[in-house]
Amino acid sequence: MIYKIAIIGAGPAGYFAAQALHNLQNDERTFAIDMIERLPTPWGLVRSGVAPDHPKIKTVSKVFEKIAGDPNFRLFGNVEIGSEISISQLREKYDAVVIATGSSLGKKLGIPGEELAGSLSAADFVPWYNAHPDFAELNVPLDCDTAVVIGAGNVAMDVARMLALDPVELDTTDTADHAIAALKKSKVRDVYLSARRGPEHAAFTSPELRELSKLEHTNVVIHCEDIDAALVRAGDAPEKDVKSNLDAMALIADNQQTTHERTMHFLFQHTPKEIVGSERVEAIVYSTPSGDVTIKCGLVITAIGYHAASIDGVPYENGKVVNEDGRVADGLYVVGWAKRGPSGVIGTNKSDAAAVIELLVGDLVEPKNVGDISDVISVERVVDQAAWQRINEAEIAAGEALGKPRVKSVNREELLKMAGL
Numbered sequence: 539m540i541y542k543i544a545i546i547g548a549g550p551a552g553y554f555a556a557q558a559l560h561n562l563q564n565d566e567r568t569f570a571i572d573m574i575e576r577l578p579t580p581w582g583l584v585r586s587g588v589a590p591d592h593p594k595i596k597t598v599s600k601v602f603e604k605i606a607g608d609p610n611f612r613l614f615g616n617v618e619i620g621s622e623i624s625i626s627q628l629r630e631k632y633d634a635v636v637i638a639t640g641s642s643l644g645k646k647l648g649i650p651g652e653e654l655a656g657s658l659s660a661a662d663f664v665p666w667y668n669a670h671p672d673f674a675e676l677n678v679p680l681d682c683d684t685a686v687v688i689g690a691g692n693v694a695m696d697v698a699r700m701l702a703l704d705p706v707e708l709d710t711t712d713t714a715d716h717a718i719a720a721l722k723k724s725k726v727r728d729v730y731l732s733a734r735r736g737p738e739h740a741a742f743t744s745p746e747l748r749e750l751s752k753l754e755h756t757n758v759v760i761h762c763e764d765i766d767a768a769l770v771r772a773g774d775a776p777e778k779d780v781k782s783n784l785d786a787m788a789l790i791a792d793n794q795q796t797t798h799e800r801t802m803h804f805l806f807q808h809t810p811k812e813i814v815g816s817e818r819v820e821a822i823v824y825s826t827p828s829g830d831v832t833i834k835c836g837l838v839i840t841a842i843g844y845h846a847a848s849i850d851g852v853p854y855e856n857g858k859v860v861n862e863d864g865r866v867a868d869g870l871y872v873v874g875w876a877k878r879g880p881s882g883v884i885g886t887n888k889s890d891a892a893a894v895i896e897l898l899v900g901d902l903v904e905p906k907n908v909g910d911i912s913d914v915i916s917v918e919r920v921v922d923q924a925a926w927q928r929i930n931e932a933e934i935a936a937g938e939a940l941g942k943p944r945v946k947s948v949n950r951e952e953l954l955k956m957a958g959l
């Protein structure tokens with residue numbers, strides 16, 4: 539029997555769901571998978587989220603391409619759910635629909651001044667430097683000497699690092715051309731990354747902390763007193779991850795002898811209270827255990843987590859799709875960040891998707907056999923796997939001449955032209 543499964547979203551969770559389906563095929567059942575993606579390019583956060591100076595993390599795209607190479611897999615890129623086809627139309631046609639659309643909206647602090655010019659969300663800044671077509675026009679004011687990044691997770695660390703490294707280090711990466719040009723003109727020399735709690739509660743992972751010492755042109759400043767106090771609070775038997783993080787931070791605190799032009803400062807126990815400015819951001823006020831502290835700055839980037847954007851016909855609550863272990867409704871499932879919220883690394887989505895797909899396969903009855911997406915949408919502008927491969931090859935070829943892994947286009951029409959459409 540052949541079951542038709544639609545996966546919405548071509549990010550890590552979507553590909554791992556497809557992989558899990560492949561793994562559950564047997565002599566009695568096969569799965570014809572249609573993956574639908576809003577952008578002309580797949581790979582989700584691997585393309586538009588992972589920091590460009592972390593190319594190793596992006597090698598997971600090879601796994602995605604292997605999954606996409608299966609004869610029962612079809613990519614429908616440049617197709618938007620809602621405008622071109624609805625969830626209910628998909629549910630009529632497919633034996634199961636899997637939502638894998640992630641969490642794309644940045645959480646807000648909810649403090650005065652957050653709407654001022656120069657106050658941005660990492661949910662906008664990260665895709666800006668990663669050449670996401672929807673964010674190419676973002677106004678990122680880099681004409682100030684000080685920037686502040688709020689949050690103590692890996693996204694905050696990526697953002698602070700991108701602002702604090704010497705942009706020459708980006709020349710050999712796939713950072714968007716417009717971002718490299720803007721960062722080269724940047725006057726920012728001090729970047730403060732602020733956590734509202736102590737180092738023992740930071741959400742960074744220790745490999746990312748340890749990587750900071752490899753920055754060749756940036757001082758990284760963590761105060762020894764902050765780590766000493768955290769060690770006392772953490773007690774004799776801290777959890778493994780906490781110990782590993784505190785060890786990595788202690789190493790940075792002990793080794794901050796460099797005198798580069800650019801500095802990344804870590805602030806702990808700084809809770810954002812107000813962003814101040816008349817026309818644009820001029821300063822941020824924190825409450826700290828020793829009273830209010832004001833830092834003059836021209837740019838504030840908030841990296842405090844994400845919530846999922848809603849899709850018509852899908853129930854949402856607290857920034858996630860309402861679900862029970864990935865089941866949303868009859869024939870409708872959810873995987874990845876849209877299911878569990880924005881947590882875990884890329885690999886976390888593999889086991890997460892596998893568990894949901896196991897339930898999905900257990901729920902299947904007789905195949906519907908009533909057509910597919912191509913009965914509803916016009917296929918002329920669809921980026922299928924072959925068309926995506928043409929974009930991929932063109933981007934890689936453009937990068938080769940410049941010593942970069944690829945040069946990404948930020949223009950949808952140009953991407954479609956590269957796809958031969």
Ligand code: NAP
Pocket residue numbers: 646647688689690691692693694696733734735739740741742743746810841842843844880881882883884
């Ligand atoms: P995260 O790890 O959940 O960190 C969010 C941070 O924001 C926490 O430090 C949290 O502090 C802080 N925060 C939340 N609300 C706040 C508020 N109102 N005021 C001040 N601070 C606030 O989220 P993320 O950094 O967005 O990362 C999402 C996931 O992607 C994580 O699992 C992360 O590890 C992963 N990721 C991995 C990599 C990598 O592997 N290289 C890179 C990027 C992202 P509290 O703890 O005090 O709430």
